[in-house]
Amino acid sequence: MVNETASLPRFAAVGAGRMGRGIAIAFAYAGHRISLIDLRQRTDEAWARLRDEAKAEIEASLSGLAQLGVIDESKIADIAARVDLVDAAAAPRALAAAELVFEGVPETMEAKREAFDQLNRHCRDDAILTSTTSSILVTQLASLVRLPERFLNMHWLNPAYVIPVVELSCHPGTDATVLARTKALMEEIGKLPVVCGASPGYIVPRLQALVMNEAARMIEEGAATAEEIDKATRYGLGLRFAALGVVEFIDFGGCDILHHASREMSASLDAARYTAPAIVGKMVEQGRLGLKSGSGFYDYEGRDVAAYRRDVLSRTLGELRHAGLWRAPADRTLS
Numbered sequence: 119m120v121n122e123t124a125s126l127p128r129f130a131a132v133g134a135g136r137m138g139r140g141i142a143i144a145f146a147y148a149g150h151r152i153s154l155i156d157l158r159q160r161t162d163e164a165w166a167r168l169r170d171e172a173k174a175e176i177e178a179s180l181s182g183l184a185q186l187g188v189i190d191e192s193k194i195a196d197i198a199a200r201v202d203l204v205d206a207a208a209a210p211r212a213l214a215a216a217e218l219v220f221e222g223v224p225e226t227m228e229a230k231r232e233a234f235d236q237l238n239r240h241c242r243d244d245a246i247l248t249s250t251t252s253s254i255l256v257t258q259l260a261s262l263v264r265l266p267e268r269f270l271n272m273h274w275l276n277p278a279y280v281i282p283v284v285e286l287s288c289h290p291g292t293d294a295t296v297l298a299r300t301k302a303l304m305e306e307i308g309k310l311p312v313v314c315g316a317s318p319g320y321i322v323p324r325l326q327a328l329v330m331n332e333a334a335r336m337i338e339e340g341a342a343t344a345e346e347i348d349k350a351t352r353y354g355l356g357l358r359f360a361a362l363g364v365v366e367f368i369d370f371g372g373c374d375i376l377h378h379a380s381r382e383m384s385a386s387l388d389a390a391r392y393t394a395p396a397i398v399g400k401m402v403e404q405g406r407l408g409l410k411s412g413s414g415f416y417d418y419e420g421r422d423v424a425a426y427r428r429d430v431l432s433r434t435l436g437e438l439r440h441a442g443l444w445r446a447p448a449d450r451t452l453s
Contacts, residue, residue, distance in 0.1 A: 153202045153204045210239075255271075
């Protein structure tokens with residue numbers, strides 16, 4: 119018997135909106151065919167409009183990359199052709215062929231329930247199902263899935279085809295082999311998967327919300343202008359955190375530095391916002407200050423500290439050169 123789904127894409131994005139289109143581009147860019155599926159029953163005219171809109175946006179996004187010299191313009195048509203635009207009638211066959219499915223319908227439980235009803239009916243038993251939700255916990259959605267051990271949330275950062283990090287959020291029943299397979303598939307298309315628990319905000323949105331709110335608060339208080347804050351974050355905060363991860367940065371400077379700085383700001387600004395969590399005080403009491411004490415959030419035992427410091431400096435200089443801010447030394451004494 120001929121397998122009717124054998125020639126269909128191995129990957130499927132359910133929901134033909136902005137996120138689905140971005141995911142489709144990411145896979146197509148990496149050379150994979152992918153089904154971009156609209157589950158909603160539409161008239162022929164409405165489907166044609168959506169199909170043409172999605173196709174135009176995908177081609178426009180690729181054209182933007184070509185204009186920046188990232189890809190050759192001659193490649194646009196080939197990449198875009200790897201995205202199969204699928205309507206509700208053809209959805210069952212496309213879903214039955216997919217080994218990895220991304221649900222990206224609107225952020226309501228009703229919409230999610232309707233989508234997973236169809237995925238439960240049509241996806242094969244060994245398929246991995248994911249939700250791209252940014253606001254609903256994986257533990258809330260797992261009950262909607264027929265085989266919850268093969269389900270996790272996957273949060274993409276916009277634009278999905280540009281930003282490498284994808285945040286994988288598992289529930290207690292997610293099979294470890296499913297997580298490993300998902301990570302491998304994402305790495306195959308050039309993504310950097312990071313794993314987090316079933317906690318609101320994942321990693322990146324939770325951190326960036328604090329930074330953005332504090333920036334707005336500084337403008338509100340008259341502490342600095344938007345322009346000065348953005349200059350400071352692009353070439354100070356952002357540049358350093360591009361070279362060092364946030365937790366690595368704590369260890370590099372010293373957990374005691376964070377402890378004392380937090381104490382001063384909590385006293386002078388706002389205790390609720392700036393009081394350090396208990397883990398920071400406990401680490402200071404234990405002498406786990408970071409790199410300088412040999413352990414902190416990371417363990418530095420056996421590490422060549424001098425080589426590590428050179429590596430950090432190299433990363434930082436790389437960011438400075440990219441920003442055009444690194445200057446050669448003066449060739450003469452000026453005063």
